[in-house]
Amino acid sequence: MRPDSVRANTLHHVYGWLLLMPAAILLIAFTHYPTVATLINSLFSKGNIVRPSRFIGLGNYEAMLDDPIFWKAFGNNIWFAAGTIPTSMILAIAMALLVNRALPGRGFLRMAYFTPTILPMIAVANIWLFFYTPEIGLIDQILETVGLQGKNWLGDPDTVLGALIVMTIWKEAGFFMIFYLAALQNISPELNDAARLEGASRWTYFRRVLFPLLMPTTLFVAINALLNSFKLVDHLFILTKGGPDNASNLLLYYIFESAFSFLDATYAATLTMVLLALLAILAIGQFVILDKRIHYR
Amino acid sequence: MFKMFRKAVLGVAAAGCLLYAGAVQAKTELTMYYPVAVGGPLTKIVDGMVVDFMKENPDIKVNAIYAGNYNDARIKALAALKSGKPAQLSVMFSIDIYDLIEQDAIVAFDDIVETAEEKAWLQSFYPSLMENGRTMGKTWGVPFQRSTIVMYYNKDAFKSAGLDPNKPPQNWEELASAAKKLTQPDGSRWGIMIPSTGYPYWMFGALAMQNGQVLMNSDGNETFFDHPKVVGALQFWKDLGSKHKVMPAGAIEWGTLRKNFLEGRTAMMWHSTGNLTAVKKNANFDFGVAMLPASAQRGTPTGGGNFYIFKKTTPAERKASMKLIRFMTSPERAAEWSKKTGYIGISPDAYNTPTLQEYVKTFPPAAVARDQLQFATAELSTFQTGRVRKLLDDAIQSALTGAKEPAEALADAQAQAKTLLMDYK
Incomplete structure (x- = not known):
């Protein structure tokens, strides 16, 4: 090689790295470094004045497996995900199909569906707190007028998680609807005309044509819904603080409690690693499994 | 000509810098975090007090920083400590004392007070308010x-x-029996509500003490959750809902309880004195404020925030901090603070000021909290306090919702608390 081309080559490399640098610095500083630091942290014991923090290997993980609150929060999180994801997605598709048609007041309806999404979770929780409150809450007052006995929705371990799931669906469905609506607008109306000519029923058209075409959106929405079901805990601070007796405790809220209420950073790091691994596995699984069934145009 | 002009400007600037540096050096600068846990324009009141203090002490500059609720204030103060730019003093939750000692963050007031007058000042508060600030023979919080x-x-x-x-x-x-008479059979009004979310352990501290037993020792390394009298207290709480049926079953929300009371949905409620001003403003019926009832005796835990001085401070900063704390806790300031907020006047002298004498005369409920202080005890606070508190909270909620029997729930909590506190004996 001539020295000239070597120099050009090096310059090319430098140029490339310089282009990557801003993104790389941000990613390393705020994603990769914290992840590694959390992993290292989770292998140490919680220190105090008497006994400084020391390396204990997987000790924190063993303690975690013996921790009933961890298992409770974990189980709750699974139910929370199972309760929120399918329902909010089905609702999102239904709402999108509805407002995709030409009907009077369409703009207003779209806005109405989308409104819960633009509210911050804390505000939503404060609103719903006064829906669920026994005696003076909206739900109980409606029940009272039709002669039914009210219920302590958030104070009963049997109903509290359900109450949170309903609220979350209300908040999320409108957001997912926007994605479906965008996807529906991209689908050519000729497909519908063709299906009509062939005599396909509406249901068949939806099942055989529309839904497969929406699959890329469904994958995107499903992953987002899954992440959200583990990421959304703001409402717990307002509504239940994880209670009663951990009946509504979720993993991320338990991590917050460990770190900032128990001042046990290493245990919080341990729980964080578990949550991280869990989400990574689920996301990868979704990509691998659903990818095969998706028709990308 | 131009050069000379430039030299002159530089000279003036340099002199200015020197002067400025000198001024800064002479001034002691203090950073103080403080939390606000109840509604109302409390930040304005604190900031106003700090401005008054700086007027009286021009050599001290105070940055009073509002730091959210008690939890946020502790997190911020500890984070500042670790970042190397710590605050010199803070108002934090009185029950944070063991966490702060364990983190080696604070210094005892006994090690700072010098004169006999200062030592006397440290004795001037209601003794029951000092319980959460004293441990291991020293005073850490005022x-x-x-x-x-x-x-x-x-x-x-x-x-x-x-x-x-x-x-x-x-x-x-x-x-x-009163609650029974007050409860409407159609469910439109309950006899009593005791909140069991947010701070269940706090309400429970009152019931346990009324039944004749405190929840922990004063060294913060032993709890008495499974004591028969404590179990009896939880049984009574549960019975109000399940046996007497004068309180809704299940957990009762702390945040909406005041509204329940104001709407007439419960005839009685147990709540913080911090709500007094809000209830007074919004009640459209005649209401009364009473001491909590007795079983073996009367009882209530105290609550709220204490002043702490951090360890990473110079002698000058400690001196200035003491000055500020003494200013903020002086009878006149405490009286003004109590009148504006509903918090307790912290010393007998505060209630002897004309401000509070007058206020108590025109609004007698303001005196109830003071009169109850003689029956008060410390709020639950131990080493590992966050975890221990949660154990008790969960036990209470599991009993109230019927998942466990009171004795079983408290025995479980006690066993786990014992394990947590083993290292601190």
Whole structure:
């Protein structure tokens, strides 16, 4: 090689790295470094004045497996995900199909569906707190007028998680609807005309044509819904603080409690690693499994 | 010519810098975090007090930083400590004391006070307010924004139920029987509500003490959750809902309880004195404030925030901090603070000021919290306090929701608390 081309080559490399640098610095500083630091942290014991923090290997993980609150929060999180994801997605598709048609007041309806999404979770929780409150809450007052006995929705371990799931669906469905609506607008109306000519029923058209075409959106929405079901805990601070007796405790809220209420950073790091691994596995699984069934145009 | 001009400008600038540096050096600068746990324009009141202090002490500059709720204030203060740019003093939750000692963050007031007068000042507060600030033979926290639990009751409801509105229940039996009369069978009004979310351990501290037993020792390394009297207290709490049926079953929300009371959905509620001003403003019926009823004795835990001085401070900063704390806790300031917020005047002298004497005369409920102080004890606080508190909270909630029997729930909590506190003996 001539020295000239070597120099050009090096310059090319430098140029490339310089282009990557801003993104790389941000990613390393705020994603990769914290992840590694959390992993290292989770292998140490919680220190105090008497006994400084020391390396204990997987000790924190063993303690975690013996921790009933961890298992409770974990189980709750699974139910929370199972309760929120399918329902909010089905609702999102239904709402999108509805407002995709030409009907009077369409703009207003779209806005109405989308409104819960633009509210911050804390505000939503404060609103719903006064829906669920026994005696003076909206739900109980409606029940009272039709002669039914009210219920302590958030104070009963049997109903509290359900109450949170309903609220979350209300908040999320409108957001997912926007994605479906965008996807529906991209689908050519000729497909519908063709299906009509062939005599396909509406249901068949939806099942055989529309839904497969929406699959890329469904994958995107499903992953987002899954992440959200583990990421959304703001409402717990307002509504239940994880209670009663951990009946509504979720993993991320338990991590917050460990770190900032128990001042046990290493245990919080341990729980964080578990949550991280869990989400990574689920996301990868979704990509691998659903990818095969998706028709990308 | 131009050069000379430039030299002159530079010279003036340099001199200015020197002067400025000198001024800064002479001034002691203090950073103080403080939390606000109840509604109202409390930040304005604190900031106003700090401005008054700086007027009186021009050599001290105070940056008073509002730091959210008690939890946020502790997190921020500890984070500042680790970042190397710590605060010199802060108002934090009185029960944070063991966490702060364990983190080696604070210094005991006994090591700072010098003169006999300062030592006397340290003895000038209500003793029950000092309980959460003292441990291991030293005083670590000085009371500032402190409260207790009191019983608010609806006098109109008492009248309509045929009860004497000026005779609130004095003991547990009277409480249960009055609540029975006050409860409407159609569910439109309950007899009593004791909140069991947010701070269940706090309410429970009152019940346990009334039954004759405190929840922990004063070294913060032993709890008494499974003591028969403590179990009895939880049984009574549960019975109000499940046996006497005068309180809704399940957990009762702390945040919406005041509204329940104001809407007449409960005739009595137990709540912080910090709510007094809000209830006074919004009640459209005649209400009373009473001491909590007794079983074996009366009892309530104290609550609220204390002043702490951090360890990473110079002698000059400690001196200035002491000055500020003494200013903020002086009888006149404490009286003004109590009147504006509903918090307790922290020393007997505060109640002897004309401000509070006058206020108590025109609004007698303001004196209930003070009179109850003689029956008060420390709020639950131990080493590992966050975890221990959660153990008790969970036990209480599991008993109230019927998942476990009180004795079983408390025995479990005690066993786990014992394991947590083993290292601190």
